[in-house]
Amino acid sequence: MTIQSMALIGTGVMGMGIAQIAAQAGLEVRLFDAKAGAAEAGLAKLKTMLEKLQAKGKFTEEVLKETLARFTVLDSIEQIAGVDLVVEAIIENLEIKQGLFKQLEAIVSENTILATNTSSLSVTAIAANLEHQGRLAGFHFFNPVPLMKIVEVIAGLATDEQVIADLLELSQRMGHFGVRTKDTPGFIVNHAxxxxxxxxxxxxxxxxxxxxxxxxxxxxxxxxxxxxxxxxDLTALDVSHPVMESI
Ligand SMILES: NC(=O)c1ccc[n+]([C@@H]2O[C@H](COP(=O)([O-])OP(=O)(O)OC[C@H]3O[C@@H](n4cnc5c(N)ncnc54)[C@H](O)[C@@H]3O)[C@@H](O)[C@H]2O)c1
Structure with missing residues (x-):
């Protein structure tokens, strides 16, 4: 499958970074955050940043308009139905992530790929309660996403090969170097x-x-x-501490 649309759940630092590179690569991007107004605020901040880049001549006004037109802010999580890929970048907590994916599975079609941006949790454990565990993989970006041009594509024990291949292909289209990794503590980058x-x-x-x-x-x-x-400080201690513990 060629992934053409993406939903971001959690529009904080990482979610908006991933949303930016996806929209710039031509994907339709839907944004959802549990906190009221957070997705709108994230998009407004991104818009200001892209406008500044455009003013500096990084791309044309036409490209700016087209990129911004690819975003939709969702009022309810049910509106993710129909996307090719859902990427989760919410709080780093296993039970909450498991609960979210269970909820997502009930909304999306069987072909939709589910991905987690976790930096410290087991991808296999995140997928453990799903009916179709093969559709979930890790898709681990680094902060700041547009500048750190690497992404780990993590295969949990049950992840389908095709899902890994589709995410590696998408990484390349978004201008990032996709690295396939095993589901081990810290994956590659945080381990090393x-x-x-x-x-x-x-x-x-x-x-x-x-x-x-x-x-x-x-x-x-x-x-x-x-x-x-x-x-x-850049990563935030609530993210760094569990990575340290997991290793
Ligand atoms: N900060 C980093 O450098 C970094 C790097 C790689 C991976 N990560 C991972 O990315 C994820 C997000 O980290 P971040 O730094 O962007 O966090 P953040 O605090 O900036 O953003 C998290 C967002 O998720 C929202 N959220 C929380 N629970 C939710 C839920 N149940 N449903 C929907 N939205 C919810 C919050 O309102 C917030 O807007 C974590 O899993 C973290 O481990 C972070």
């Missing part, structure tokens, strides 16, 4: 990169040096765009 976070915290805890010095060493010495402690 986590040690910078744990060691930075350890060095700080032992009073070796200050927060700013640790970040500076990794920026200036190792060429990182951002130090590990700055990255915790």
């Amino acid at each position: 990169g986590r040690a910078y976070g744990t060691e930075a915290l350890k060095a700080l805890g032992e009073g070796v040096t200050s927060v700013s010095e640790i970040d500076r060493i990794l920026r200036e010495g190792a060429g990182f765009r951002m130090g590990p402690l700055e990255l915790f």
